Amino acid sequence: MLRFTLSRLVQAIVVVFVVFTLTFFMIRLAPGSPFATGEKQMPEEVMEMMKRSYGMNKPVYQQYFGAIGNYLQGDFMPSMKYEGRANAKIILDAFPVSLTIGISALLIALGIGLPAGIIAAVKRNTFLDYSAMSLALIGICLPTFVMGPFLALYFGIKLEWFNVAGWFSPTDWVLPSVTMGLIYAAYIARLTRGGMLEILNQDFIRTARAKGVPGWKIVVFHALKGGLLPVVAFLGPALAGITTGSFIIEKIFNLPGLGQHVINAVFNRDYTLTLATVVFYTSLLVAVNFLTDVLIAWLNPKVRLA
């Protein structure tokens, strides 16, 4: 187990490093410059001064190692577009919004998906099962950018329960979270049902029944541990999906989250902000993947004791 954990940790660090490097160079390969301002042409000297202040007059690899050095010290450097503002601060201001939506969505997804999947598996091939799985399929086929506007249209405009844009009132998190939550609930429901069914068909469940263990206890104590494995495995990709989904959600509902910063940073050729946001997101994803990998390994007694 320890060896497994360490190797995963090393892999995680490698990924962040590779992403860092790739992003650093890719954004600089893109045509255009961070200082182009459209109609107004910046005078040469001002441009030179700006470049120097960001260290861009140095050769590229020097900038690269400089950046590595900075990041290792926790300095995410200042933004090029938003003058004077530290990237770290930009991220820290915007991230809580994305985080709230992401976590609420995940909780909604688990809260609806897990019970639905378990019930569908236990009562398989009954009406409950079919209806749950049909709803789940609809959830999978409706992408966020379809579900979001629909929900906004109905609950926001028609019923006027919620705002459809902005991040002002305390209920503004509802529609965005529910949009993403429902879709992931669908995936989780299907995965849970599949996982539980596989376990429930195993011989050791028959043994448990033969011992007189009542139905619900079989589900909770005998089946759940193995049956939830696919869901735990899914958490990694789910979080990746929620991350990218947040870009879309933030666009639909006009939320000041981190997603729009990523896109805008690239649009604006804001080298440092691009790097900062990408590295931030990657580190987050990598950390979650690492934790879920370790969790799965731990849940499997054969791996845990190896």
Added chain:
Amino acid sequence: MSAATAVITAPSGVSLSKGRSLWQDAWARFRKNRLAVGCTVLLAFIGLLCAFGPTVAFYKFGMTGETQDLVLKASPPSAQHWFGTDSLGRDLLVRTLEGGRVSLKVALIATLVALLIGVSYGATAGYVGGRADSWMMRVVDILYAMPFMLFVILLTVAFGKNMTLLYLAIGAVEWLTMARIVRAQVLTLARQEFVEAARSLGLPGRMIIFRHIVPNVLGPVIVYTTLTIPAVMLLEAALSFLGLGVQPPDSSWGTLIDDGANNMETYWWMLAFPAGIFSLTLFCLNFAGDGLRDALDVKSGKD
């Protein structure tokens, strides 16, 4: 498990049947699944509509997705415009079908890209085995953990709205899982007894690969491909929705939904129809894929 397997039906009184190949078995099973068959038919219908509909519209009605009617502007569904029109008076049905052409084209090509890269990579790794295989898979593991979406966004924004780039980028996101699946299949197959048997009979490697391994790998590959297509479509639509994928004057379902979402308060049909068709297509793809999976995978069991 290759080519022909005789099937002995156990109960006495029933004659030993001639024998059905696995593919015939699978086809029979698939046919029984009426939902999957229905969805496949519907998909074919949508595909044909998108392929030929706009041409029909042009020759019969003299209309394309770009024909503006600035007098009419945006109008709800009517007899002349079944899906209504958008804010420039363009017929939405034709636009939807044209958008479908683009979306489906991107989906198929990107899937093909993913297929080509994934299958070759995975098959090589699986067949070669040993250290080369474990290094190759480690690369896949690392790539898997990278947030590809971010890179796709980076690429598409930075390098302009190039359709080829789009195909490559989307394909690059999906090939990893295909590689894993193919490699797992090849790995187990290459070491199975019937391959040993074939080799001991003196069959050359090339023959072993083509007659024994490839047919057995095809199953999971087909299944995963049918799952990749909707994923790719979603990805393209998401990118287009964000403004990063297909660019005007081209339009795909993603861009149409984006327009629709922006106008949904006043012109609901601009969102409803493209979104509806898009979801319907995804829905059918998923069901057909599920049906294929049930038909091809002997072990997946009924549930």
Added chain:
Amino acid sequence: MSTVLDVRDLKVAFHTRNGVVRAVDGVSLSVEKGKTTGIVGESGSGKSVTCYSLLGLIPMPPGKIEGGTAAFGGQDLLKLSESELQKVRGRRISMIFQDPMTSLNPYLRVGTQLIEPLRLHEGLSKSEAMKRGVEALREVGIPNPEQRIRQYPHEFSGGMRQRVMIAMALITRPELLIADEPTTALDVTIQKQVLDLIRDLQKRLGIAVVFITHDLAVVSEVCDFVNVMYAGRLVEAAPVRELFAQPRHAYTRALMRSIPALQKKGQPLYTIPGLPPDLAHLPPGCAFRPRQTPERQALCLTDRQPPLIEISEGHWVQDCPGCVIRP
């Protein structure tokens, strides 16, 4: 000699898309305290379904108990509700299964599973139950039970796992143990150990055992009384020595002929010609008829199921003129 279990005319059918499969078609048997009753038959003969249906363990949507009674401890098992059955399972009647590799929950420690019946049926606390668990493991011959009890199933070998299963089944001192082919998946040397263990425990605890198997050699080792099943019906039943000495039904005789160890070296092994019948389309008469030689086939009953008669004391056989050898 008290009868622990008395099954009369049990009928179990499965309503599938391909028709109604009559897995058990009118079977009667009884089990005495302290004795081992064997049920022998091929795969698909209905031997397992017979026992599973007693505890309500067959899947009831396609499966249905269509008739019969099963008297146990003053109750009819077939008429009990699910919650009443749960009180019987694991406490008064226990089962052990064929494959010890898959019959234990790999995600739970052995101890947890082992003491589950105690906590469930006797309401013991965890520590009390664990003490009993260690004793149980010792009883079945597992060394170092205090450490082993905390381990996971995959850390045990096949034979040891089966011992754990036995310990788990007997920990509540049930009145009846149903053993469904417990040694089929084990090596021959381990088989003997497990069989000896079962016989040993039976003598010590005085429990009744139903032993399901397709292996006649095992039957001669462990059983006191044998029921031979074919196509969901009972074809012959007798005390073990009597059955081996005087097998009356053609099927029983054919089974005996097929025991590999009893055949001459260098000769092709004897197999019963033909295949077992399709249980969805059972013939109205003698079920064994299609596999008989043509001369005897002419004598087999074709219009009704041959009745069971007591051909000599304690020895019952399906009275089909084509299949039965009269004294």
